[in-house]
Amino acid sequence: MVAAFFDVDGTLTRTNVLMPLAWYQRAHLPPWRYYLWLTGLLLHVPIYWLVDRIDRSLFVRLFYRRYAGLPAEPVRRWHHHHFLTILLPLIRKEALACVRTHQAQGHRIVLVTGNLDFAIAPLxxxxxxxxxxxxxxxxxxxxxxxxxxxxxxxxxxxEAVLRYAQQHDIDLNRSYAYGDSVSDAFLLALVGHPVAVNPDRSLQRLAHRNGWQIVSWR
Structure with a gap:
């Protein structure tokens, strides 16, 4: 079986890992508390940016600490109910067309994301x-x-894609992967058809060096 693996933030959608929490807080906090919370977040952005440059895994762990104390089920339910109004408009049109083309060919679609499961599950x-x-x-x-x-x-x-491929009898040599960041390079290197989408500078250099396809999606 052939699969198409899509990174989400920056590739399939015009989003990042910070946005789902910001959306939820804006909907549930009084305006003055939300802007106080947002100010605190923005003050940490330079630190997050620096940590992300050094170790994306550490950045993700640090940022997700901000979910501590939030009610789990209401957060999940809110993201599910507001998918159509918030996340759906942020899907790149070319990305959606690409997904539908793969599906028309009988390819399995798999989203592989550093974002949290409940934030991307509705998508x-x-x-x-x-x-x-x-x-x-x-x-x-x-x-x-x-x-x-x-x-x-x-x-x-x-590693997650390798396990998935083994469990679902996916032929990685015939499969596709789409990513926008150099952190997606390990994923792209697994498949026979890697595609760099609006790549950052490091991924663009790597894609040119390896002869990977490069596309620009709005």
Missing amino acids: AEWLGADLLAASLEERDGLFTGRLMSSPMVGKAKA
């Missing part, structure tokens, strides 16, 4: 795709802010 369901994503730990109905597995970034993405 996967709407697309008819499988989802590989990390989950947050819960205790007494609240998120602890700790991940239950390694963040789905870098080598962890590739």
Whole structure:
């Protein structure tokens, strides 16, 4: 079987890992508390940016600590109910067309994301795709802010795809992968048809060196 593996943030959608939490907080906090919370987040952005440059896995773990204390089920339910109004308009048109083309050819669609499972699950369901994503730990109905597995970034993405391919009899040599960041390079290197989408500078150099396809999606 042939599969098409899609990174989500920056590839399939015009989003990043910070946005789902910001959307939820904006909907549930009084305006003054939301802007206080947002100010605190923005003050940490330079630190997050620096950590992300050094170790994306560490950045993801640090940022997801901000979910600590939030009610797990209401957060999941809110993201599911607001998918059509918030996330759906942020899907890149070319990406959606690409997904539908793969599906028309009988290819299995798999979303592989560093974002959290509940934030991307509505998108996967709407697309008819499988989802590989990390989950947050819960205790007494609240998120602890700790991940239950390694963040789905870098080598962890590739390892998850390898396990998935073995479980579902996927021929990786005939399969496709789409990513926008150099952290997706391990994933792209697994398949016979890697595609760099709006690649960052490092991924663009790597794609040119390896002869990978490069595309520009708006």
